[in-house]
Amino acid sequence: MTERLAHDHSLPVNGDHKNEYLFDADLLQSIFKQYLLKDHKLEGNIYDGKYLIRPLSLKDYDHGYIDLLRQLTECGKISYEEFQERFYEMKQCSNTYHILVIEDMNLNKKIIGTTTLVCEKKFIRQLGVRGRIEDVVIDNEYRGQQLGKLLVDLLTKLAKEKCDCYKISLECKDNLIGFYKQFGYDHEDKQNYLCQRFQK
């Protein structure tokens, strides 16, 4: 099935641009409206008159999306075909991968920020959904404009109100605890995060 979808990249057709996005941009409309109450710089899906906020698109491969991720961690070499295949694998998992990007409308549509909300489907909690915030990165040259705050806040609201998550979590370094507390994230009593890494 992945194979079949991987060859559907001739989409969008008939002027329908929705298919070019990783997830349905309509999900964001009411979330944008709420955010506006806190920060008047957001008008529709445009922030501060120059930044477009939208789901990841296949075209972002050509606009620096992977280079942006490299500011977070190693990415290796990724061809367009590999990017496309992974994009469609994610898209095939319905209501799961919500990658939000910020496009600099004045600089060749360069992608200058991104954050991911991943939703895990459960049987517990009445077929519940658990959200996780992953891979938060703002281009070095665009920091100090509250853009990271914008993305995390939008995706936290998306998790609660559109994805119906009963819980949302994230991992972060010590110096970012204060940043995330402003959105309602906090340590939980007696709860531990354990991890192991494998050599590749």
Next chain:
Amino acid sequence: MTERLAHDHSLPVNGDHKNEYLFDADLLQSIFKQYLLKDHKLEGNIYDGKYLIRPLSLKDYDHGYIDLLRQLTECGKISYEEFQERFYEMKQCSNTYHILVIEDMNLNKKIIGTTTLVCEKKFIRQLGVRGRIEDVVIDNEYRGQQLGKLLVDLLTKLAKEKCDCYKISLECKDNLIGFYKQFGYDHEDKQNYLCQRFQK
């Protein structure tokens, strides 16, 4: 697409039992062989002569799977149709949901243990995959037989060797840190786990 798959529950056909499972049982074969070196009670997919180890099946709805989960946390009321729909939503997300169960072969195929490995697809780390161990539960009446250890060990190996995870993590209460350390899980320096819960 979910809709289409949700009506495929007449499977398996032609004696092919693979389709009844949430994930491909063949993935487990080499993992079983490795585990055997540590614990001779495992023969093929049978542990201690009485417990069948296999992927979750739709039929497990009738064999106490949800009741088992209730020993972990609240599950609410879940109809067979809802269970089936969620099962196929998970199955549609290829290489993502690996729910392993233990069936008591001597007690009407009762499900007495389960653990989940969820694999998240990434763009970072050369299109990497990140694993998470979730929802570990062994029936109260079957504790003390190393069955939890068996499931966590099998899924940790699956994550590393078959799902190609670069990292695997879990959250646990203080009293279980020692249990998970035996499989290689540990705290990471300066790494924090933050969370928030939403009223439903």
